Amino acid sequence: MAVTDKIYIKNHRQLVSQLDANFPKGAFSGATLDVLFGGGNLDQLNEATADRVIEFSKDFLDCDCQANPYCGHPERKFIAYLLDLRAQGLDPEAMVDVMTADYMVYAYPGDIYGFLDDAVRTLEATEDLANVDDRPEEARRAANARAEIEGR
Numbered sequence: 001m002a003v004t005d006k007i008y009i010k011n012h013r014q015l016v017s018q019l020d021a022n023f024p025k026g027a028f029s030g031a032t033l034d035v036l037f038g039g040g041n042l043d044q045l046n047e048a049t050a051d052r053v054i055e056f057s058k059d060f061l062d063c064d065c066q067a068n069p070y071c072g073h074p075e076r077k078f079i080a081y082l083l084d085l086r087a088q089g090l091d092p093e094a095m096v097d098v099m100t101a102d103y104m105v106y107a108y109p110g111d112i113y114g115f116l117d118d119a120v121r122t123l124e125a126t127e128d129l130a131n132v133d134d135r136p137e138e139a140r141r142a143a144n145a146r147a148e149i150e151g152r
Helices: 012-019 030-037 047-060 073-087 092-103 109-132 136-150
Strands: none
Touching: 012 030, 012 047, 030 047, 047 073, 047 092, 073 092, 073 109, 073 136, 092 109, 109 136
16 A cells, blocks of 8 residues: 555545535545545635645646546655655654645654655665666665665
8 A cells, every 4th residue: 555545634524514525534535636626616615724725736736647636646746745854854753744734634653654664675675686787876876865764
């Protein structure tokens, strides 16, 4: 399961009530994307909530693919956002606080820890394979990215 499957809408019940529509809590669920980010429902939200929905949409759903927002780019952009937060030195608890403040979405810190651990393991494997394949530049890039995630 991808980390984006574990990103949830904060104040979900409040939004369901404001919009008078049921949709899943998952921020990247197809039905949630349709209801919240389809554009037609923003006038039903209070100003602060609408602003965050618009920011989320601009930052993650802005792509020219015909299949947007179901093309995978929003999830990849969000993963890059999480990795950037980690590169800034934030721990998973602080990362959750920032994503909640920025976009009204949250995750459990344990899920963020798991995502970061998976990223480190993937980069370790990438580094090892690059070394075996005599590709020192790729090995160095993987090692540097891993060190950044590990906070070194």
